[in-house]
Every structure is written in structure tokens, then in C-alpha cells.
Amino acid sequence: MAENRSSKGRKKIEMKKIRNEEYLQVTFSKRRAGLFKKANELYSLCGAEIAILLSSPAGTVFSFGHPSVETVIDRFVNRGTPQEPSVLPSINHEANVPELTRRYTDIVTQLEDGEMKGKELKAPVLNANNGDLWWEDPLDTLDLEDLQHLKFAVGYMKESLLMNTRTTVNNAVIAPHGFGFGFHNGLGS
Amino acid sequence: MAENRSSKGRKKIEMKKIRNEEYLQVTFSKRRAGLFKKANELYSLCGAEIAILLSSPAGTVFSFGHPSVETVIDRFVNRGTPQEPSVLPSINHEANVPELTRRYTDIVTQLEDGEMKGKELKAPVLNANNGDLWWEDPLDTLDLEDLQHLKFAVGYMKESLLMNTRTTVNNAVIAPHGFGFGFHNGLGS
DNA sequence: CCCACTATCTATAAGCC
């Protein structure tokens, strides 16, 4: 009777590299959206700051950040000083005001100076889906200021490699950083 | 007979900040694991490089990376040299910039002056809905939570201002890449 | 905070436009 339902619905797939290029692209797009949505929910529910950097198989770079990728990285850097153990749990908005202010000022300045003319700067993409909102910005067009920013952050983190415990869950490196904020990596899997 | 199964099973939850500290922590842990798992699958299936930096509400920092956080960020930095902007659309926004600039300046000023007092802020509220954008001039109260709204609004404003081509796809605003001005990720919170 | 269990809720693999 209903046997001619030519295989509709989801099926289990093997967790290995997808060969088919077309399917790979589709899967990547779908899962990227799903991942970002999850990240956004985590932010909404827990007020957690989060940054995701992601490169597609084709080489395109995507990112997700709350409140922003740079801010989060900054937080890592500045955390190097164990000032307050766990003071600001849910006030990241407050904590971000200075950053917000600074960026606003920068933007305003740029606009007034007309600096943007002929310059290539990054353009974030605002995505919305059923009330969920997040940014996808192509970091492949970072301007120099941001590059220096990131470079500094990376350099700092490299030097500050100082870790506590490290756990492995599902092939993923999960690194709890108490205060010294060590940066985990290496053995990505 | 089996009615004493006191409410088992998953229930839908509201996507709002969780108040209960204990529950917040549990949810964070679970979702963090889920997020990392998703990230790992994305890596396995698509071979995508990925890095996630995440701070818990308590301030603890976690990271996930394939092949490593460091590597991924490094790639961003090193690949970030702006390529040739193939298209730089002529944007006629001069008329709008002054007004917007003034408004933003006002907001910034107020943020700087009052935000740290941890009280209510007075600023014109920028609203965005379906790509439309307007000012709610009556100086409403802009509390810290409203910064999110402001962020979204800024995104819309930016696009409205700088993107001469804007397409709406499935409830999402998609902005062409390659031009725009320099902040990303909704400029901080 | 980690583990276990279960009922649901959600994400998504396939397929059709």
C-alpha cells in the first residue's frame, strides 16, 4: 500500500567525510545554520559569550559571535589577570557597553571622514529565522585594524599557554580555563 | 497505575535568560556539550575547520577546535588581507548619515555618562522590523537589556544605509558582501 | 558537576519543487 513512499524522511548517516560535493555543500549549509542557531540559543538562555570561527570546505569563512568575535577573544586575553573569580555572571551587557561605545565612535568617525569610500571593509550579514537572530560575517575581508587586533590576541594566547585540566569529549577538546585562561589546542582531536 | 511518573520527558522552554542559577548551570553544560558535538560532526562530515570560544555564565572559559582553536584563528589572521573588491557599488547615503550620526552620538554619550551608574538610560530607541527601521523618539528607557535590540537595529540601519541592494530571503536579511563599513558582529552587544 | 533515564522537542537527511 504505502510502500511506494520512496524513502522520505531523515535517515541515519555515517559520521565520515561526505564525498559527494553537492551533498557536502548542502549538509554544510544546513548544519552551519543549525550550529549557529544552537549557539544563539546558548547565548539567549545562559547569557554566555561565544565566538565561532568556521571555514567551509570551499574555503569560505564564517563566524558567529555574541557579543562579537573580537569581544570574546578580547575577553580571553584580558582574563589573563585573575581579578575577579566569578563576579559577572549575567551582566555581560553591562560589561560590553564600553566596547559598544568604542565601536560606535569608530563608526561615526569613519562615516564622518568618509573613509569607507573605496575601501573594502567587512560587511556582516544579519540572519533571522523565526525570531532568532545572529550575525554571519565573512572574516575574509577583515580590515587591518581587526587583523592587528586578532594577531595580538593570538600572540598573547600563544604565550599564555597555561592550562589546568583538560577533558576529551567526543573527539572534542574541552578546556576549562579557571583564571589563567590558557589556550587549548593542539590535539584538536 | 503508572501515573506516578512525575512529569518526565522533555518540555519546551522559553528562549529567555534562565533565572535559576542551578538550572542555568546545568543547561549550560548540556548545551555546551551539544554544541561541541555538533561542531565536531560538522568537522567530520565536511572537513570544516572550526573554533569555538565560550564563556560560561560563571566566567569559566571553554574552547573547541579542529584542528585547533589556535590554528583556525591563525588562518583568519593570515588570510585576512583584503582582496580586490570586485564590486563597489556607489552608495548614496550622504543625506542619511548626518542624522544617524547625530543620533548615535547622542546614544553613545548617554551610555558613557549613565551606563556605569547601572541605572536606566535615556535614549531614542531604534526599532527594526522586517527591514523597516524607525526611531521611537519619545525618550524611552533604554536599559541594558535593550542593547540587544539596539544591536539588531544597528544592523538593519547599516544595511539600509550602505547596501543599495538588499534581498529578503525567508525572513532573513541578506546583505551582499565585499563592502560596507567596518564593524561586524553587531558591534558588541 | 557528571551520569542515567525517558518523554518530547528539535534538527535534519531525503526528496520534490
Place this chain on the structure above:
DNA sequence: TGGCTTATAGATAGTGG
């Protein structure tokens, strides 16, 4: 390429140890 639909695999809220 992108959206929509369907059926199902997978994630997780609620509860307890």
C-alpha cells in the same frame, strides 16, 4: 540554490543519584 515537506535521528528538559 533555495525553500518546503516528511519522517526520523538526535538533542535535551525534567527528575533522581
